[in-house]
Amino acid sequence: MKLIDGFDSNYRYILVAARRARQLQGGAPPVIETVSRKPCRIAQDEIKAGKVKWVVPEIPASPVDVASEILDKAMGQEN
Numbered sequence: 001m002k003l004i005d006g007f008d009s010n011y012r013y014i015l016v017a018a019r020r021a022r023q024l025q026g027g028a029p030p031v032i033e034t035v036s037r038k039p040c041r042i043a044q045d046e047i048k049a050g051k052v053k054w055v056v057p058e059i060p061a062s063p064v065d066v067a068s069e070i071l072d073k074a075m076g077q078e079n
Contacts, residue, residue: 004047004048006050008056012054012056013047016047016052016054017040017043017044017047018040018043020043020046020047020052021039021040021042021043022039024039024042024043025039030042030046031046031051031052032045032046032049032051
């Protein structure tokens with residue numbers, strides 16, 4: 001399956017489209033003019049039009065990494 005422009009994976013595209021469709025079902029207005037009435041199709045059309053923005057959140061460091069970094073700093077061993 002071909003990747004959708006602007007997405008690093010098809011899985012991420014599906015997640016973004018599903019989340020936007022849920023927003024539309026919850027009463028959010030569409031940001032584009034469309035003849036479709038189905039939230040999933042509207043979400044896909046909005047993504048295709050470049051009207052839906054998304055960000056991949058940073059994964060926080062694990063507690064082990066944080067503790068190790070604190071210990072290294074306390075012992076004067078900078079990375």
